[in-house]
Amino acid sequence: MSKELIRLVDCTMAYDGETVLNSINLKINDKEFLTLLGPSGCGKTTTLRIIGGFQTPTSGDVLFGGVRINDVPPHKRKVNTVFQKYALFTHMNVFENVAFGLRIAKRPEGEIKTRVREALALVALSGFEKRSPTSLSGGQQQRVAIARAIVNRPQVLLLDEPLGALDLKLRKEMQHELKQIQQQVGITFIYVTHDQEEALTMSDTIVVMNGGNILQIGTPADIYNEPNNAFVADFIGESNIIDGVMLHDKLVRFSGTEFTCLDTGFDRNENVDIVVRPEDVKIVEPDRGQLSGIVSSIIFKGVHYEILVDTDDHQWMIHSTISAPVGQRIGMLLTDDDIHIMHKSALPEAAAEVDE
Amino acid sequence: MKRFLSIPYIVWMAIFVVAPIILVVVYALTSGSGSFTFENFAHMENFLSVFIRSMIMALIATAICILIGYPLAYALACEGPRLQKIFIMLIMLPMWMNFLLRTYAWMSILENTGLINSLLSALGLPTVNMINTQGAVVLGMVYNYLPFMVLPIYSVMVRIEPSVVEAAQDLGANSFKVFLRIIFPLSLPGVLSGITMVFVPSVSTFIISRLLGGGKSLLLGDLIEMQFLGSAYNPHLGSAISLIMMVIIIACMMVMNRFGEGEERAVML
Numbered sequence A: 001m002s003k004e005l006i007r008l009v010d011c012t013m014a015y016d017g018e019t020v021l022n023s024i025n026l027k028i029n030d031k032e033f034l035t036l037l038g039p040s041g042c043g044k045t046t047t048l049r050i051i052g053g054f055q056t057p058t059s060g061d062v063l064f065g066g067v068r069i070n071d072v073p074p075h076k077r078k079v080n081t082v083f084q085k086y087a088l089f090t091h092m093n094v095f096e097n098v099a100f101g102l103r104i105a106k107r108p109e110g111e112i113k114t115r116v117r118e119a120l121a122l123v124a125l126s127g128f129e130k131r132s133p134t135s136l137s138g139g140q141q142q143r144v145a146i147a148r149a150i151v152n153r154p155q156v157l158l159l160d161e162p163l164g165a166l167d168l169k170l171r172k173e174m175q176h177e178l179k180q181i182q183q184q185v186g187i188t189f190i191y192v193t194h195d196q197e198e199a200l201t202m203s204d205t206i207v208v209m210n211g212g213n214i215l216q217i218g219t220p221a222d223i224y225n226e227p228n229n230a231f232v233a234d235f236i237g238e239s240n241i242i243d244g245v246m247l248h249d250k251l252v253r254f255s256g257t258e259f260t261c262l263d264t265g266f267d268r269n270e271n272v273d274i275v276v277r278p279e280d281v282k283i284v285e286p287d288r289g290q291l292s293g294i295v296s297s298i299i300f301k302g303v304h305y306e307i308l309v310d311t312d313d314h315q316w317m318i319h320s321t322i323s324a325p326v327g328q329r330i331g332m333l334l335t336d337d338d339i340h341i342m343h344k345s346a347l348p349e350a351a352a353e354v355d356e
Numbered sequence B: 001m002k003r004f005l006s007i008p009y010i011v012w013m014a015i016f017v018v019a020p021i022i023l024v025v026v027y028a029l030t031s032g033s034g035s036f037t038f039e040n041f042a043h044m045e046n047f048l049s050v051f052i053r054s055m056i057m058a059l060i061a062t063a064i065c066i067l068i069g070y071p072l073a074y075a076l077a078c079e080g081p082r083l084q085k086i087f088i089m090l091i092m093l094p095m096w097m098n099f100l101l102r103t104y105a106w107m108s109i110l111e112n113t114g115l116i117n118s119l120l121s122a123l124g125l126p127t128v129n130m131i132n133t134q135g136a137v138v139l140g141m142v143y144n145y146l147p148f149m150v151l152p153i154y155s156v157m158v159r160i161e162p163s164v165v166e167a168a169q170d171l172g173a174n175s176f177k178v179f180l181r182i183i184f185p186l187s188l189p190g191v192l193s194g195i196t197m198v199f200v201p202s203v204s205t206f207i208i209s210r211l212l213g214g215g216k217s218l219l220l221g222d223l224i225e226m227q228f229l230g231s232a233y234n235p236h237l238g239s240a241i242s243l244i245m246m247v248i249i250i251a252c253m254m255v256m257n258r259f260g261e262g263e264e265r266a267v268m269l
Helices: A044-052 A094-104 A109-122 A138-150 A168-185 A196-202 A220-225 A230-235 A348-355 B002-028 B044-078 B081-096 B099-110 B115-122 B134-157 B162-170 B175-204 B207-213 B220-228 B235-268
Strands: A004-015 A018-029 A033-037 A059-064 A079-082 A156-160 A188-193 A205-210 A213-218 A240-248 A251-254 A257-260 A270-276 A282-284 A291-300 A305-310 A315-320 A329-333 A340-343
Touching: A004 A044, A004 A188, A018 A044, A018 A059, A018 A188, A018 A205, A018 A213, A033 A044, A033 A196, A044 A079, A044 A156, A044 A188, A079 A138, A079 B162, A094 A109, A094 A138, A094 B175, A109 A138, A109 A168, A138 A168, A168 A188, A168 A196, A188 A196, A196 A220, A205 A220, A205 A230, A213 A220, A213 A230, A230 A240, A230 A270, A230 A340, A251 A270, A282 A315, A291 A315, B002 B235, B044 B081, B044 B134, B044 B175, B044 B220, B044 B235, B081 B134, B099 B115, B099 B134, B099 B207, B134 B175, B134 B207, B162 B175, B175 B220, B175 B235, B207 B220, B220 B235
Parallel strands: A033 A188, A033 A205, A079 A156, A156 A188
Antiparallel strands: A004 A018, A004 A059, A205 A213, A240 A251, A240 A270, A251 A257, A270 A340, A282 A329, A291 A305, A291 A329, A305 A315
16 A cells, blocks of 8 residues: 655645635655646646745645645755756756756766666667757657656656647657656656546546646546546546436436436435436437437547437537438437436536536 | 848948958058058067057956846846846946947046045045046946846846756755856856957947046057057058957957857757
């Protein structure tokens, strides 16, 4: 069982009266790959910068191994950061960039040499020691930035959208490499991204944020399968979100039809959000489905078809390996566990995001 | 089309840059009767002391400009954008006034009966002789050319990414080490161009040394001016001295550029 390393207690951040972080609480375990996920402006980078020591929370505490570190400056923290635009030192070669932290710590020359070599080998950049960072590609610069951070053997590595500037293919490769590096060096990674797929691929724990609030914390599978509000459901993967009314436990009505479901604990006749994943909708004969509608578009996506179906009150998105021609009436079948019921979001910002 | 647009510029350059240089070379290599000669260069050693004095005073002025200008530029770059604008304006402001006027103003401040000495005697303190000294000349150089040191350093400093500074802090560097290892090396190209922009006009000035130095300590600029407009009228010798000064300055610049090449590239990005 891994132990707790970092804890944020009621951390609030405000600039000029505008709240960027709204009293968040977060626990980060040792050797965990934790991702802060959310749209831009959700407070994820601010959270990272608070942990790195570049910003001090307006109120609340940052604990590291149980000790309050609010006032500890960045150069005295046992964390290192990989910056969004790499922030390499352009007046030094690759070796000196990576050696920077060790030189500041006044390690002996021999040790610096071996550790820099090891770090560069870890990011597959052996032989690049003498090159100038400006002569490297984006992916290579990224690796230098990672080597420069992990060579110091921090307890925690903070990564601020490190793959944002790379093209899709390289980004995928780096995702796997990062995960490998994390397992190899066995330290905590705190990763900031707005890319839900990246978060699902790499993380042990995902923290979904929006409007300065933490909406959900969980494993990738939890977050994907059991999103606890419509914003999370929509942000992680695609979803059909429909207004509904909870009649009583395990019975809900939406689109003029009553459905049995698995959810309990809602008020009688409470207005709720119904979330249905596109891949959970089964296409059947029109008279055999609980709902029926007319196919308005179909796009081949490789693994599946993306089908849009218009019913009387909603447009459904369906991912299916079965195709259906545009204009055809089809039936849609939902089983109990395809229907996820969520309280109407209490957070106005989150609700606004869903509308977009 | 582009070629047509560049014609006025080429004509301008030919008339006002290339032609004068050719004239200087021709004058330097001819005698009064118009025949070819190296005679004008033969007695340069007589002016060795003037060369050395000019160099030393320009170097001192440049060094003082760095000492004042660098911290000023650094402090400025750390300020918020609004304060930066105001201070840049203040630094530029004197440059909008006539150069002569500014130097005359310093005369009336430094004179034996000038502002400072009147103030000193009013306070019952002994007066100090400041005008017509080498110190006054260096002061004039520093005052007039300081903006040319501050502005290039400042413009390089503001281009240093804040995240680079944060990265250094993150890797364990305290403020002093961040400055020494990151900010200073990254700002060197600005310092180099500042040195060029202060040293070159300082080494060739004659107004400043005339007005504030009282013609006591002859500088290269004075020497050349004397050959063309002054008592010792001899444009051939004047051209020869100018030519040597140009060669020395170009040599200095080339050495500096070689030295600065690495950093120059670093700041391009």
